[in-house]
Amino acid sequence: MGRKRRRKRKEKEEELKLTFSTASARRNVHAAPGQVQRFFFFSAAARETISVITNDGRNIVGVLKGFDQATNIILDESHERVFSTKEGVQQLVLGLYIIRGDNISIVGELDADLDSTVDWSNMRAYPLKPVIH
Template sequence: MSLLEPYIKKNVLVLTYDGRNLVGVLRGIDQAVNIILESCHERIYSEEGIQKFPLGVHIIRGDDVAVVGEIDKELDDKLDLPSIVADPLKPIVY
């Protein structure tokens, strides 16, 4: 059993090694941690606020996954993302 199986059908945020921030419903995973997200969008951080770009169904290679975490849907819906100003995430260097 994978550690991510309890998150199936739940809203998750995936940070990738190249600094992308993807949010969607976790629909599937495999032994290589390849992830399938449904209703996925990417959050782009900038000095003009957080922008959301819809991606639909999105597959993320396991090699690109840095962090996966569950999102509290009610709390996330209350956030005013366009008013949050932040620098873009930098790629992880290892």
């Protein structure tokens, strides 16, 4: 009888911990409706390769290492893709890189297999223009 009670109590404690941690996560990002989606996207994409388009038109690719409630992100093994109409795409190595959340325009997860098949040296395109508010 004592074992059953202990097991039930332990199961109840685990259930409460899970409920509390989920509610806590929602409460931490509940300031705006879009933030809940942002939190769960970044949680799922952690340690995945992502592409970030900044407000000044830069394209930065790297492995997502961390983020916070202001959408500041930390990228590891990152590089910037500089597009040009005259030359192929240049890839500038940045390494460990932090991008402020208010400078981020778009974040997307990259398919590494598909990305590796693209011949970036022959790709020509106009650079993105900065976002004007």
